[in-house]
Amino acid sequence: CSSKYVLSQMHPMWQGPLAVPGGDRQSPIDIVVRKSVFDSELKPLVTEYNPETCQQIWNNGYSFLVEYDDTTDKSTLKGGPLQDKFRLCQFHFHWGESNAWGSEHTVDRRLFPAELHLVHWNSDKYSLFEEAVMEDNGLAVIGVFLKVGKRHEGLQKLVDALPAIRHKDSVVEFTRFDPACLLPVNIDDYWTYHGSLTTPPLTESVTWIVMKQHIEVSHDQLAVFRSLLFTSAEEDVQKSMVNNFRVQQPLCGRTIRSSFS
Numbered sequence: 001c002s003s004k005y006v007l008s009q010m011h012p013m014w015q016g017p018l019a020v021p022g023g024d025r026q027s028p029i030d031i032v033v034r035k036s037v038f039d040s041e042l043k044p045l046v047t048e049y050n051p052e053t054c055q056q057i058w059n060n061g062y063s064f065l066v067e068y069d070d071t072t073d074k075s076t077l078k079g080g081p082l083q084d085k086f087r088l089c090q091f092h093f094h095w096g097e098s099n100a101w102g103s104e105h106t107v108d109r110r111l112f113p114a115e116l117h118l119v120h121w122n123s124d125k126y127s128l129f130e131e132a133v134m135e136d137n138g139l140a141v142i143g144v145f146l147k148v149g150k151r152h153e154g155l156q157k158l159v160d161a162l163p164a165i166r167h168k169d170s171v172v173e174f175t176r177f178d179p180a181c182l183l184p185v186n187i188d189d190y191w192t193y194h195g196s197l198t199t200p201p202l203t204e205s206v207t208w209i210v211m212k213q214h215i216e217v218s219h220d221q222l223a224v225f226r227s228l229l230f231t232s233a234e235e236d237v238q239k240s241m242v243n244n245f246r247v248q249q250p251l252c253g254r255t256i257r258s259s260f261s
């Protein structure tokens with residue numbers, strides 16, 4: 001599936017090139033439900049997250065990341081489509097300037113106001129994220145759609161920390177946060193496919209696991225996400241951190257499997 005470089009004026013460079021030369025398993029994509037294939041061999045996902053491994057929250061100039069200590073197998077993911085054990089290293093979100101869009105993946109073209117990504121790397125095969133990120137089976141990212149509705153009590157601790165990291169490269173200590181509280185009630189129903197990171201280095205090393213069930217956050221909670229800035233404190237022009245999602249990529253004949261029929 002050949003790809004061409006097309007850089008539009010409005011294309012923010014943080015997204016990296018719109019297309020990766022020779023990339024035939026890029027993300028994000030639209031999940032066409034009726035074209036997904038039920039795979040009865042897919043197992044339930046097993047997450048074992050230890051809140052004690054939560055370390056900091058920071059603004060990296062395109063999203064905010066909650067980072068975990070991944071020097072030991074304390075917060076892990078296994079099962080589902082995965083053969084190995086994966087270690088949680090961080091989670092972050094993508095969102096829009098309005099509630100009408102913001103997610104990276106879509107379901108039958110349906111957009112959600114935001115999407116959570118929990119990023120894990122294969123600690124059975126590799127010893128560092130930086131190593132795993134270059135390998136086919138190196139990463140596993142859980143995607144969870146966010147809808148605007150009732151306030152998410154577990155998210156509020158994170159929302160309250162955001163004003164302290166408004167600018168790019170700001171970081172604050174953030175501890176004892178259990179990312180399991182951000183997962184939907186039902187994590188047995190998901191779609192899975194082989195894809196890539198959606199931000200640089202865009203490497204094709206991700207087993208994507210996109211949850212069918214969304215979580216709800218309040219309008220006000222999402223508004224605080226939008227109060228973050230892409231820009232550092234020194235820059236003259238401050239740009240609000242919104243629409244930090246990548247454009248969708250060609251499926252290139254890939255099959256999306258579902259864990260449910």
Ligand SMILES: NS(=O)(=O)c1ncc[nH]1
Pocket residue numbers: 117119141196197198199200201
């Ligand atoms: N958005 S993503 O989860 O594909 C990602 N994680 C790290 C870099 N990019």
Ligand SMILES: [Zn+2]
Pocket residue numbers: 092093094117198
């Ligand atoms: Zn992401």
